[in-house]
Amino acid sequence: MNEKFFSLDQEKQERIINAALKEFGQKGFQKASTNEIVKEAGISKGLLFHYFNNKKGLYLFLFDYAVDRLVERIFSNENQLMEDVFERFLQITIQKLHLFKKHPDLLDFLMTAMDDETIQYDLKNREMLEQAYQRVFAGIDYSRFKSGIDIEKALKVIFWTFQGFGEEEQENLKQLGIQHYDINRVKTRMEDYIQLLRQLFYE
């Protein structure tokens, strides 16, 4: 790729990246259309190929970019994960929403790119991703759970609750639009659910 891409307006960079994430995320590498990407990004055909010299170059750049953004948001060493399940999932859900706000199609792109056979990457990023996912569930404090509760299943119920909540919030964000959506208020909304979950699961 052409490093001067990073000298563009940040807003323009993001327009291009988001358009590409969306198209590749929806259709996979082969069937994604560069025409569609430049149309959505509002740039000319030539410019895209000027910065990423061909389709595969763009795809590979995007994969690295997406992994970087995910790790820096959720798994970076600064963001130390809480021991309390609810605090931890609250934290992660908020971070995912921030990520979704900037790059609505990044997570979907990563999911589908992970098992795309048409390309094989440097495996570095792949491994980093898989390690990261394990960290989400490692070192949780279960001591406060009511006795007689199946911890494994309880954890799944909690996980699915946060997942469902997060998807609902993403829907809201899409509907309301980026400017009318206040992420801090999500925190209070989610704390109502956490209160319920604590009531249910904790002694």
Place this chain on the structure above:
Amino acid sequence: MNEKFFSLDQEKQERIINAALKEFGQKGFQKASTNEIVKEAGISKGLLFHYFNNKKGLYLFLFDYAVDRLVERIFSNENQLMEDVFERFLQITIQKLHLFKKHPDLLDFLMTAMDDETIQYDLKNREMLEQAYQRVFAGIDYSRFKSGIDIEKALKVIFWTFQGFGEEEQENLKQLGIQHYDINRVKTRMEDYIQLLRQLFYE
């Protein structure tokens, strides 16, 4: 359409229908490719246009078909919905899995077809669908819930749990393949979760 389609081997009918559901579900009406559909279904180009005389004819047929299958599985009058939340959602989840087993892409197709602007249907089917969705949550018995619990939020936690469980089972079904997947054993797996949920929510 050509009614003789229904005289084909049932297996062949389903191959064609499933291939079309998948393609339309993934790409929408405009961008779906009839070439892709016949390739996936393993039939010739001519045959598809012999039975459904053009692309739009196929799409309209599929929509009616999909609504019929959904209603007959989940919302038909024989399948009276239980008053107990957990019994009801258990029932619905099982029925959805049966549907998914025969037509893995039917529900996704319906979702995307609902807000496809390129075509306007007889609204009969649309209305039927929306009424049906409301029935899922109507007439539930809340009397056994512990006092001091926010019923509205509790219902969402329960819904998200069944949703997460259902999606996980669909993943298993895809992975294991249709022949090694026993739906009756799902019931017992789900009853473990129901036991936990009862323990949590019921007096």
Place this chain on the structure above:
DNA sequence: AGTATAATTGACTAAACTGGTCAATGATAT
């Protein structure tokens, strides 16, 4: 103001793919 350099455009290409047709072939039943 003038000139050099870099950013950006979009018309253009050959190849692939699009929805749809139809004469030819294969299968089945009488």
Place this chain on the structure above:
DNA sequence: ATATCATTGACCAGTTTAGTCAATTATACT
């Protein structure tokens, strides 16, 4: 052997594909 049916895939004109490149515009420097 014949008639009726199901099925095929080469073929069509039109669109879309990834990628190129001469030409235009914007920026920077003297």
